[in-house]
Amino acid sequence: MTGHFPMRQIIDDHGNLLDESYKKDLNEELVHRLYFHMYRIRTFDLKAKSLQRQGRIGTYPPFEGQEAAQVGSALALGDDDWMFPTYRDHGAMLTFGANMMRTFLYWNGRVEGCVPPEGKKIFPAAVPIATQLPHAAGAAWAEKKKGTKNISIAYFGDGATSEGDFHEGMNFASVFQTPTIFFNQNNQYAISVPIDRQMNSETIAQKSVSYGIPGVRIDGNDCFVVYLETKKAIERARNGGGPTLIEAVTWRTGAHTTADDPTKYRNKEQGADVVDPIVRLERFMKNNGYWDEKKTNSIHEELKVEVEQAVEAMESYPKANVEDLFDHVYANPPEQLLRQKELYMEQLRR
């Protein structure tokens, strides 16, 4: 079946344009936006890893290596669209408008980290694998019912395709032709399990055949193809063309989480040939006259400051409030719960 789902690319590992016909789509503004956001979330990611090592946040799942996939797709969204991410998609969330301070809070075990900025339709990261796919179908279905042109995007990994909810969510979306983008980041591992143990199909894109919907396999480390193909699928969805499954082939550079030791299950050689998506974009920029060393340095500086400030804000954020535990379970907490709260707050004061 790979024959039907060849991997689409726009630039190669050396940053060379593979198809001149795309040139018109790659304007300077886009190139710089992609670069800015990829570098931004990289800066965030590296900082988060370092904070974890210092014990300043909890276990953290780095997305290093997946920046093109996350930024390219998130930038293709419109302001009123919905995002349903996983725990590894804070890059996409930040790009779409999540608050960085709150993102750090999240990884410090704070529920406040799940609250998006007012008006931003970003669902909390799904922890139980694949459960967000039906949500994305439902939210998009609601948009369709309301007669808007808004769409939803669900992020999920290669491992997620094995869960029942992947299937049920895709099926609902296809039956009701909801404007949903199922954006798969095939980083080739689910913790320690490689994709050939996860599935017997050669591609994830071909799973679209089950639902009679378009499926496309793209180089997830090529930010241009990610952006343009996501955009194309979104346009189709906005115009009543229903859902699309996008398989963005990428690579998890590091560990599954900071608690994971990948040397247990993969060799040093594995992934050695993968070119960092940011490096690839840099090469393209250099090849095509988009590179401005000075400007780049000042962006790096700016981003460093932003991230440091977010960390500071996170660390000076008010302490977690015990009462919150009881106050948000129901709109109006039942009496028996209020009694528990009261007794416990009293006890804490003793």
Next chain:
Amino acid sequence: MTGHFPMRQIIDDHGNLLDESYKKDLNEELVHRLYFHMYRIRTFDLKAKSLQRQGRIGTYPPFEGQEAAQVGSALALGDDDWMFPTYRDHGAMLTFGANMMRTFLYWNGRVEGCVPPEGKKIFPAAVPIATQLPHAAGAAWAEKKKGTKNISIAYFGDGATSEGDFHEGMNFASVFQTPTIFFNQNNQYAISVPIDRQMNSETIAQKSVSYGIPGVRIDGNDCFVVYLETKKAIERARNGGGPTLIEAVTWRTGAHTTADDPTKYRNKEQGADVVDPIVRLERFMKNNGYWDEKKTNSIHEELKVEVEQAVEAMESYPKANVEDLFDHVYANPPEQLLRQKELYMEQLRR
């Protein structure tokens, strides 16, 4: 995708052989075996419906119209293979060696109806939709681990393809290349829900693409293609070729169950053009010199007697034993359960 999964047929509605090359496979013994079993389970089915109307058994889901699919597939099995049926597959079960008296017992609300004859690997009919697919994958996996050539077959309906367990079972079977036949009876309805509301894919067979396994779409009312294609898939499975998805397109002639009223959701015209699979076989037999009126009548007579005797045996079967409720939940019932039993048995005696 239907292009990839055209519906295979060997005989047409008029019982004409569509492809002479199959002629060699259709020997007299096979033709008569198919006829015998199809007529046998039809006799059973009609009787069951009539018993239900008389209040002599409970709610019953007729399989009328699906005899070719059930018999053709079940006859392709070997004695040591495993069967994982649904509530509508008592035709397949009977053909594979289930006891008819016990089958009636089952529909009379008796747990005894789930117990297969010693040595017959027939699992109880799965009531929760699609849950038996992972079982079939597991049992076949066990056979593979033991190094036998035995396979398993799972029966399921078109509606079942929407459940997560369909997907998870297929995926496991494909990853571990278990010798499992996923035999779908696409009778085009799940209770009242037509297949085009169940899924957006044109065929069920194409769902095999998700798992990188062979898929085939066949005319489920053509007993020959059912038998031969199932046989082919079984041979492949026995020889290490892994699982196959078979979509047998058929038609549920009657109601979903005796409690269902199909006039609520389908027109009289729907299905009017479907030729009864037994009639189709009869036509073939007549066209090809296999028809012997006298012999046929005596088979009909014999089957009527068999069914009547099974009903009689069911109705004179010992009354359900209350103690059984407590005795089979655990190999060694825990004390607290024994106490419940004791108290209740005492109370019954009061």
Next chain:
Amino acid sequence: MVISTKNLTETKSMTVIQAINDGMRVMLEADNTTLVLGEDVGKNGGVFRATDGLQERFGDDRVIDTPLSESGIVGTSVGLAVNGFKPIAEMQFMGFIYPAYDQIMTHVSRIRMRTMGHFSVPMVIRAPYGAGVRAPEIHSDSAEALFTHMPGLKVVCPSSPFDAKGLLIASVKDPDPVLFMEPMRNYRASREEVPVDSYSVEIGKGKLVKEGNDVSIITWGAMVPVVENAVQQIENNGVSCEIIDLRTLYPLDQDIIAQSVEKTQRAVVVHEAQGTGGFGNDVVTSINDTSFLYLKAPVERVTGFDIPVPFSALEDHYLPTPKRVQEAVEKAMNF
């Protein structure tokens, strides 16, 4: 407590199933964000006819036949609910809610908490439950205890037509998700005058079905008529019984239980789910917590046995019967 701003004097005689249908009708009319979805709820009107006529009346974009996919139904309802709709999702039988358990446990019940109220997913999950109707295996489960142990969800279980409609409307209006359990056995067992207009029965309040002095019998759903039946026998023997229909299991009306038990000083809890792990244990604990010193005898429980709900030939032996209730009352009285 009954809350209504409308005319409640115009009534119609309804069964439980008609009252439920009417509750959905009222809410589909009142608010066009209300949706009904599930397997066979549309064209077919539901396997019990609970949604009969609703699709014809409100269209197939509001009363929706879905694929056979419980996790999909509940999971997409999460998306619909967070985006402004009010789904009333049907599980065809409570025994088929288990594939959706993950969605209910990890999302439906937790989204408000997870986002500190920024997102919420008000929805109603309807589930016909219980044994005694000669249904096939699995169709007869009574799984309330799997949901009362799930903070963020409310669990409602009416027994009568009036309560069924009023509680269903209250559930649809509730800002939080509600599991709405429907006792199949009561669907057509009796009729009651039910207001034609909209009204709510308050969630979280039990009902004193019958006053009495000697023993409190606490029950809900399909067991209410069984208890009523038993009480007729028992009172012939001169024991005065108070009957409480809890109507809501979470939040539990601890006050109505305490008040009754403190008066009668004896209690019997009756439910059809298995005793071990059953919600009856919560009632026992509630009495232990509130009314320990009043008790003259241990709280008795009459429940399903610790066995799977049996195949129909023996299901009556699983279910609490008037006789078992009677003997439990005797035991409590003679302690």
Next chain:
Amino acid sequence: MVISTKNLTETKSMTVIQAINDGMRVMLEADNTTLVLGEDVGKNGGVFRATDGLQERFGDDRVIDTPLSESGIVGTSVGLAVNGFKPIAEMQFMGFIYPAYDQIMTHVSRIRMRTMGHFSVPMVIRAPYGAGVRAPEIHSDSAEALFTHMPGLKVVCPSSPFDAKGLLIASVKDPDPVLFMEPMRNYRASREEVPVDSYSVEIGKGKLVKEGNDVSIITWGAMVPVVENAVQQIENNGVSCEIIDLRTLYPLDQDIIAQSVEKTQRAVVVHEAQGTGGFGNDVVTSINDTSFLYLKAPVERVTGFDIPVPFSALEDHYLPTPKRVQEAVEKAMNF
């Protein structure tokens, strides 16, 4: 009771997780129908290293990395078990068992009953559970009450290395399916001398952890050390506590509870799951049933609050603490 035919004098110091690993090692060695399967259990040796080294030793057809698919893992285990194998299936965290709930509820626990013993599916489902280890959301659930309410299944929950290995071996040998809950918090918290050979700790028997006279504290799993800690404080105040570690939740050792409570006449139940619908209510009911007249005070419960297990910054406020146990004991004593 410990059952063994072998030499138990050769021991090794082990943590709970090592003991569990060793229990699997012993059973993989003893019986080549034993399989270990789950997500990341093979090459990676499990996210907690529970299966460390087992794949290297026994091969990847016996220690098997599966797809990310809990219903698939349990569902195929049904097929493996009915066809002669003994699967030990791992759920990576108990909070991810919910997608497999349908398989466990409708098949694993019912197949023996459904076929009157013709088919059975002995298997062990291992599930690390509980809060207090700063895991992300959902990873910290303690869902025993969803499984004690499921006839056909046994529910085991050791707290110590010795019991962990012995109960795991007993679970693998059991002719019926067992849910084996592993308190993550105890995984590496302490060491104990554990026999290197095979031995069983009997399923269904609690353990008297500490004798005492004034109050019985009944608990299990990760709460055992919390209670022990609390008791040290409490006894400083002159109250003598008896501690019971239930070790098995179904079947429940009602005798050990009754004996203790009838001696001390006061009881406190401690568990970390939410109180409403929690298994603590079963313990309360058991005491109500067996020992009503002995009780000098209501049974106290110290449990998780009726809220979802919080995000890690506040999870310690959810969990029972020594202080909360202490205050409950005081309440029981001063009633």
